[in-house]
Amino acid sequence: MLDFFTAMHKYSRGFTLxxxxxxxxxxxxxxxxxxxxxxxxxxxxxxGATKGHLGNIRSAVQVYYGQNDGFYPVDNLASIVPxxxxxxxxxxxxxxxxxxxxxxxxxxxxxxDGSGGWAYNNSRTDADWGRVAINCLGTDLSQHLWTEY
Numbered sequence: 001m002l003d004f005f006t007a008m009h010k011y012s013r014g015f016t017l018x019x020x021x022x023x024x025x026x027x028x029x030x031x032x033x034x035x036x037x038x039x040x041x042x043x044x045x046x047x048g049a050t051k052g053h054l055g056n057i058r059s060a061v062q063v064y065y066g067q068n069d070g071f072y073p074v075d076n077l078a079s080i081v082p083x084x085x086x087x088x089x090x091x092x093x094x095x096x097x098x099x100x101x102x103x104x105x106x107x108x109x110x111x112x113d114g115s116g117g118w119a120y121n122n123s124r125t126d127a128d129w130g131r132v133a134i135n136c137l138g139t140d141l142s143q144h145l146w147t148e149y
Contacts, residue, residue: 040141043094043141047093047094047140050091050092050134053089053090054091054118054149056085056089057080057085057118057132060084061073061080061084061130063084064084065130072129072130073120073130074124075105075122076103076105076120076122077103077118077120077132087101088101088103088118089101090117091116091118091135093134093136093138093146094141095138096116096136096137096140096146097114097136098115100117101117101118102115102118102135103118103119104117104118104135105119105120105122106121106122106123107125107126107128108121108127108128108131111131111135112135112136112137113135114135114137115135116135116136117135119132119133119135119147133146133147134147
């Protein structure tokens with residue numbers, strides 16, 4: 001009978017339940033440590049994309065300005081799509097406002113209301129006429145105000 005168990009043990013391959021539980025515990029601990037780090041990286045990538053999109057919109061507005069005798073668009077930037085910009089990109093502002101590609105217009109005191117998307121100063125009498133900003137009243141992960149970009 002002892003020879004049977006010895007022979008069976010010699011040919012059996014695999015892991016014991018204890019070994020599998022230890023491996024699962026180690027993987028679980030690593031996952032708990034890594035998930036918050038990945039969440040922060042995702043937020044950083046969204047912020048970077050939004051800042052890049054802001055630069056693209058501002059460039060399109062400047063090209064419009066140059067080709068229209070020194071006048072910025074007076075609408076909600078619909079006049080720059082699709083000639084100067086394929087479409088209005090989505091502003092993704094983690095921990096601040098909902099993701100949106102809406103453009104809120106007004107003068108420098110009313111164009112930013114924190115509702116998400118973009119803010120555009122379309123008031124010809126305002127000193128900041130033509131300024132495009134991120135429509136968020138909070139801060140990014142670096143604690144800079146979104147409206148300062």
